[in-house]
């Protein structure tokens with residue numbers, strides 16, 4: 131019963147029961163211990179920014195109505211939101227920077243194990259940047275491009291090249307609103323400045339800067355992470371694989387790759403193919419090495435190599451609780467600080483690899499691109515050596531992994547459509563596809579694991595709305611069997627016919643969370659073909675189970691780009707009716723899109739469908 135309440139997926143439920151039997155604490159237990167959670171915090175009206183505080187505002191119109199410095203609820207809520215959003219934008223963008231640093235080192239011949247895989251993409255992006263490509267070695271072009279992209283982080287030219295990809299009408303809206311992003315780092319640093327006590331005191335101005343910062347993430351840092359990764363590791367093409375905790379193996383060495391940056395996990399994939407290490411695994415009594423992904427680094431590997439994915443954010447503790455994981459390798463983001471505590475209940479070793487993300491109790495193997503492959507081999511070796519410590523009597527692995535299809539990069543979708551978006555546009559005009567919704571974001575123990583994602587996705591495809599997904603939402607759909615062409619049977623007649631004719635699922639896995647940038651590029655291409663702005667298209671966004679600061683940034687750059695976005699978890703803004711009104715209503719006049727909050731995924735589908743119909747009517751279709 132408890133397991134069913136906590137998670138939708140049968141494989142997850144099986145292991146939740148095991149955590150209870152084994153006495154292993156999970157996020158669901160910790161959420162229970164936190165009840166009741168602080169109401170001031172939930173409303174966003176507490177401020178802990180300076181030592182005159184902490185302060186909190188009485189949310190029902192009584193005193194205190196100002197902090198010691200005089201900040202109102204509006205200002206406190208807006209500042210807190212900008213703080214969260216900038217943290218998220220920084221996480222995405224710093225990940226992008228690391229990818230570009232590896233691209234640069236690879237171009238200079240200084241990295242170990244990396245190569246430039248997608249020359250076509252290298253060339254086309256270099257051309258966007260005005261870098262000469264003809265007659266030049268790919269390494270020389272890559273070096274110039276990596277430097278040009280890294281320069282975008284602190285550029286003095288007050289614009290980011292990739293932002294140019296946005297449709298003219300959309301960019302004009304940003305210019306008119308004064309939110310055109312200038313550089314990646316600058317917007318984040320300026321956010322930190324603006325939220326310092328005694329700087330920004332106008333909540334509207336704070337929120338406009340939040341929009342600008344989010345755009346520097348979506349069309350800047352995140353997009354650079356995606357493009358840099360594609361150049362280094364290949365642009366994804368459709369691939370089939372498997373999902374859920376059943377991807378763990380009873381008789382092979384299990385290595386779970388958890389985190390976000392593919393620069394580490396790609397090397398582990400190479401290391402695990404080393405015949406010497408495979409032989410070593412056999413000598414240690416295993417039948418081989420089994421790599422599985424988790425969260426977004428798992429998505430990166432799934433998209434490019436078809437590496438099976440064990441689960442999304444709330445599966446990290448469950449994977450360990452199967453008792454079958456020799457090593458969980460982590461880089462950064464979305465890793466529970468208690469992961470080593472969980473691992474301590476079994477034989478699992480947690481190996482942390484990033485100087486930015488050390489975890490107490492983990493084995494630390496600092497990862498550098500110059501020695502990338504050697505370090506990756508050391509990690510795989512450590513996993514193999516831990517295999518004899520597995521207590522097979524304590525192992526429980528769900529029996530049935532679910533098949534899925536992933537790899538739908540923007541380029542792959544365009545190719546599946548025959549090289550242009552015209553067939554998609556025709557289908558939308560004809561009404562066989564009403565519109566497209568991006569379901570993105572996390573898990574959150576406040577919502578039954580995957581219930582929000584799956585219920586919403588099913589509702590939308592039933593209504594002939596094509597769904598594109600990234601992050602933990604996409605993994606949820608993989609576990610639920612929505613990422614296979616046969617899932618088109620669950621779609622409305624129009625969408626079903628389109629999926630069947632193209633041989634694609636009705637829910638398309640577009641990648642990791644930084645790959646939400648792929649959704650932006652797709653939207654920009656469609657808008658350009660029609661000569662409109664993104665805000666004119668019948669699109670929607672949703673984050674039914676979001677938890678992270680990164681999701682605040684994604685949601686805001688979706689809305690700022692013109693995509694109406696429904697959140698399943700209330701953001702911490704309800705203590706300020708003015709902020710609420712600005713985000714849910716006023717923004718429509720600024721960027722032709724706004725936020726909505728709707729915890730019930732069926733009602734969320736109603737909202738998204740209604741918005742899509744409104745946009746269709748405005749387009750005259």
Ligand code: BF8
Pocket residue numbers: 390425426442443463464570571572573600601602603642643644677678680681
């Ligand atoms: O970057 S969806 S829980 S894993 S934050 Fe984290 Fe959320 Fe998952 Fe990927 Ni994105």
